Amino acid sequence: TQAHSILVLPGDGIGPEVMAEAIKVLKAFENPECKFVLREELIGGCSIDATGKPVTDEVKQAALTSDAVLFAAVGGPKWDKARRGLDGPEGGLLQLRKAMDIYANLRPCSSHSPSSSITKEFSPFHATGLDGVDFVVVRENCGGAYFGKKVEDADYAMDEWGYSTAEVQRVTRVAAQVALRHTPTWPVISLDKANVLASSRLWRRVVEETMTTEYPQLKLVHQLADSASLILATNPRDLNGVILADNTFGDMISDQAGSIVGTLGVLPSASLNGLPGDKTLQTRPYGLYEPTHGSAPTIAGKNVANPVAMILCVALMFRYSLNMENEAQQIEDAVRRVLDKGLRTPDLGGNLGTKELGDAIVAELRL
Numbered sequence: 001t002q003a004h005s006i007l008v009l010p011g012d013g014i015g016p017e018v019m020a021e022a023i024k025v026l027k028a029f030e031n032p033e034c035k036f037v038l039r040e041e042l043i044g045g046c047s048i049d050a051t052g053k054p055v056t057d058e059v060k061q062a063a064l065t066s067d068a069v070l071f072a073a074v075g076g077p078k079w080d081k082a083r084r085g086l087d088g089p090e091g092g093l094l095q096l097r098k099a100m101d102i103y104a105n106l107r108p109c110s111s112h113s114p115s116s117s118i119t120k121e122f123s124p125f126h127a128t129g130l131d132g133v134d135f136v137v138v139r140e141n142c143g144g145a146y147f148g149k150k151v152e153d154a155d156y157a158m159d160e161w162g163y164s165t166a167e168v169q170r171v172t173r174v175a176a177q178v179a180l181r182h183t184p185t186w187p188v189i190s191l192d193k194a195n196v197l198a199s200s201r202l203w204r205r206v207v208e209e210t211m212t213t214e215y216p217q218l219k220l221v222h223q224l225a226d227s228a229s230l231i232l233a234t235n236p237r238d239l240n241g242v243i244l245a246d247n248t249f250g251d252m253i254s255d256q257a258g259s260i261v262g263t264l265g266v267l268p269s270a271s272l273n274g275l276p277g278d279k280t281l282q283t284r285p286y287g288l289y290e291p292t293h294g295s296a297p298t299i300a301g302k303n304v305a306n307p308v309a310m311i312l313c314v315a316l317m318f319r320y321s322l323n324m325e326n327e328a329q330q331i332e333d334a335v336r337r338v339l340d341k342g343l344r345t346p347d348l349g350g351n352l353g354t355k356e357l358g359d360a361i362v363a364e365l366r367l
């Protein structure tokens with residue numbers, strides 16, 4: 001019997017509701033050969049309320065010793081006034097990303113992914129068609145403006161936005177490997193503001209050097225981040241490939257991807273310290289699986305949140321941390337079939353509840 005240890009962090013807002021559905025799906029895969037040992041802990045606002053900290057050292061330690069971490073969402077109006085950087089609810093997630101050094105955040109978005117069926121009606125691209133949109137944002141997850149020096153005085157505030165060569169190199173390698181594993185014709189499209197920002201000029205130079213020396217077979221495109229937003233909003237297929245971006249630009253472009261498929265409620269993500277099989281890895285592989293969406297406080301507690309993003313996080317966890325590719329595809333196929341049948345939550349015009357959609361997906365699994 002294989003026992004996989006999973007740290008479960010439901011967090012705040014809709015977090016616990018979507019996590020409950022993801023766990024239902026996870027448990028459906030248990031059998032005499034495969035068990036999941038779940039440990040549930042607090043993170044974010046609920047952790048501040050209980051312990052004074054958005055994440056405790058004990059929880060960080062648990063993350064470092066588990067086979068994988070499932071994370072739902074943190075934050076909410078209750079903590080907004082008191083919040084301060086790493087000490088606020090969102091700081092719990094940031095501290096965890098840093099502690100695990102999960103520097104590459106993969107955020108896939110494609111029209112043949114399980115979100116395909118919905119895009120036809122719900123995407124703003126209804127008229128032009130969304131078929132063939134297919135990209136993965138690879139977002140740098142442990143540096144840049146998020147983790148630089150900060151000044152927060154009454155009349156002046158500053159976030160240092162810096163990158164080292166090593167930080168850019170390692171995330172570029174993950175982006176290149178994602179492209180190679182998908183199809184060698186996929187370009188790496190690197191976003192920056194090299195026309196304005198010094199950190200972007202280093203970013204562009206290091207991406208260029210790394211790609212031409214280590215991955216000469218791949219096409220590399222440098223795209224200014226602001227016009228990338230325009231392209232995504234007008235001709236999204238032109239960005240097909242791996243979109244490599246720093247922490248801030250990657251955050252923004254991946255939320256915009258939610259508008260492409262019609263809702264953030266279906267976009268999962270994987271935060272990793274390298275792809276499986278990465279020979280340069282100095283530590284054990286770490287994976288934290290988090291939807292792209294947040295805690296959606298206005299719809300929390302109503303059984304209306306879309307659990308698909310969180311459920312697809314289980315699929316990504318199977319793929320990248322647990323070496324269960326077949327099972328990952330079983331989840332993705334079940335989600336696709338359920339959405340194709342028109343079974344949907346209100347964000348996609350349906351009338352199913354969070355729990356009911358979770359049940360429908362479990363029922364659709366072909367185990």
Ligand code: NAD
Binds near residue numbers: 090264290307
């Ligand atoms: P959000 O992602 O929570 O919500 C944006 C919009 O998408 C809202 O209209 C919301 O109702 C909708 N939405 C999000 N997830 C959904 C789902 N699963 N089903 C249906 N609709 C969904 O972003 P926000 O409103 O900017 O932020 C709310 C709080 O969440 C803030 O405190 C923010 O800091 C936090 N946040 C946390 C994370 C995270 O924990 N990873 C990510 C983003 C935002």
Ligand code: IPM
Binds near residue numbers: 090093094292
């Ligand atoms: C995300 C979120 C987080 C981020 C916040 C909650 C720290 O927006 O995962 O996209 O900005 O990275």
Ligand code: MN
Binds near residue numbers: 255
């Ligand atoms: Mn975000």
